[in-house]
Each structure stands twice: as C-alpha cells, then as structure tokens.
Amino acid sequence: xxxxxxxxxxxNTTGESRTKIKDILxxxxxxxxxxxxxxxxxxxxxxxxxxxxDSMPVIYEKFRYYLLNKPAGCVSATKDRLSDTVLDxxxxxxxxxxFPVGRLDKxxxxxxxxxxxxxxxxxxxxxxxxxxKVYFVELDREIEEKDIVKIExxxxxxxxxxxxxxxxxxxxxxxxxxxxxxxxxxxxxxMFAAAGYEVKYLKRIAMGDLFLDDNLKTGxxxxxxxxxxxxxxxxx
Ligand code: URA
Numbered sequence: 001x002x003x004x005x006x007x008x009x010x011x012n013t014t015g016e017s018r019t020k021i022k023d024i025l026x027x028x029x030x031x032x033x034x035x036x037x038x039x040x041x042x043x044x045x046x047x048x049x050x051x052x053x054d055s056m057p058v059i060y061e062k063f064r065y066y067l068l069n070k071p072a073g074c075v076s077a078t079k080d081r082l083s084d085t086v087l088d089x090x091x092x093x094x095x096x097x098x099f100p101v102g103r104l105d106k107x108x109x110x111x112x113x114x115x116x117x118x119x120x121x122x123x124x125x126x127x128x129x130x131x132x133k134v135y136f137v138e139l140d141r142e143i144e145e146k147d148i149v150k151i152e153x154x155x156x157x158x159x160x161x162x163x164x165x166x167x168x169x170x171x172x173x174x175x176x177x178x179x180x181x182x183x184x185x186x187x188x189x190x191m192f193a194a195a196g197y198e199v200k201y202l203k204r205i206a207m208g209d210l211f212l213d214d215n216l217k218t219g220x221x222x223x224x225x226x227x228x229x230x231x232x233x234x235x236x
Pocket of ligand 1: 106108190
C-alpha cells in the first residue's frame with residue numbers, strides 16, 4: 001500500500017481530527033516500529049510499519065462505515081450553503097472523503113449509510129443493484145386495500161418506466177411500511193401520490209441487511225463493522 005503521513009494515518013484510523021492527533025503526537029503517545037515519534041510528517045506504509053498509540057497497535061482501515069439516524073432538516077450532501085448536512089453530526093471526527101450513500105429528502109428521517117468506500121456506494125446505488133429499502137410512512141389517511149395493490153404492482157409515477165414491484169404493509173391508522181428495490185428521486189412520496197395519498201412523515205428503517213436500531217436516536221450514528229458490510233456487499 002502507498003505510504004502516507006503519520007498524522008493522516010492516525011486520523012483515518014482513529015477518526016480523530018488532525019489537530020487532536022497533533023496533541024497526541026506532542027504528548028509522546030505514538031510509537032512507530034518501537035520508537036516514539038512526534039513528527040506528524042513521518043511517512044508510514046500501512047501493513048508494513050507498526051504504529052502504536054498508548055502501546056496498542058493501530059491497524060489501518062482503508063474504509064469506514066457509519067450508520068446515521070438522519071433527523072429531518074438536514075440535507076444528504078457533504079456541503080451546503082444554507083442547511084446542515086448529514087456530515088455535521090460527526091463532530092470531532094475526521095470525515096474527509098466521506099459521503100452519504102444515496103439521499104433522503106431534507107424532511108425525511110432514518111437510516112443513512114455514510115462511508116468513504118466509493119466502490120460499495122457505487123454498487124449499492126446502481127440501478128441494477130435492487131437493494132431493498134424499507135420506509136415507514138405516515139399518510140394523510142388510512143390506506144385502502146385496492147390502493148395497496150395499485151402501489152405494489154408497477155405503479156406509474158410519470159417516469160419513462162413504471163416502478164418495479166414493491167411491497168406495502170398497512171400498519172395501524174394512517175401508518176404503512178413500504179419496501180422498494182430502486183431509488184428514484186422522491187420515489188416513495190411519488191408512489192403514494194400516484195395513488196392519491198400524501199406522505200406526511202417518512203423514515204427509512206432498513207437498507208439490505210442494515211436496520212435502524214431502536215437505540216440510535218435521531219442525529220446519532222454508530223460505526224458499523226466489516227461483517228455487517230460484507231453481508232450488504234454480497235447483495236450487490
Ligand atoms: N422516497 C422519498 O420520497 N423520499 C425519501 O427521502 C426517500 C425515499
């Protein structure tokens with residue numbers, strides 16, 4: 001693997017900002033191949049040099065994966081002039097090169113994968129990937145059986161092609177769950193609109209084998225491990 005500066009190596013692996021890493025180096029907490037190193041510019045070759053922080057080996061991970069419970073009011077982008085972005089929730093972490101995989105509307109909530117793994121993102125978002133995505137919605141009225149059938153069966157939302165078949169489950173009162181296998185612009189809202197319903201609230205609760213954890217409050221995130229990601233990778 002290509003070499004990189006020690007501060008970048010530590011920032012990528014620990015998720016700490018470069019400023020914090022500078023302090024850690026200054027405090028003499030880092031060893032490279034058993035020697036204490038304070039110079040942030042020292043070149044490291046991942047997989048060859050042994051880097052230790054507080055005497056614990058720091059293994060380089062090229063990619064990191066986070067699951068964010070996106071709140072309403074922020075945009076699924078890396079930068080925005082006016083609104084908070086989904087990256088603003090990662091305070092104090094080095095998020096250089098990270099981006100959300102796909103989009104949730106500004107007023108939507110729920111599961112959003114944030115990573116720096118462009119290849120996985122590309123495969124998950126590919127129109128032929130057909131990764132199932134599950135949304136919990138509140139509608140303006142109780143959904144009727146005939147409309148469930150209509151939405152499930154290749155509903156036309158005004159695009160070149162009708163939607164792929166979907167699965168709709170009625171929940172109590174005005175609530176429902178819908179599973180779709182593609183990701184068009186405002187797709188869920190447009191599918192319900194085409195059947196005469198307005199989506200009042202929308203939350204993504206699953207994508208492939210990733211599920212929104214009840215313990216993860218809106219605005220909170222958690223790091224997800226390689227095992228969960230390999231399950232997802234196998235699907236695409
Ligand atoms: N479909 C929508 O209409 N909005 C979202 O945010 C996600 C899916």
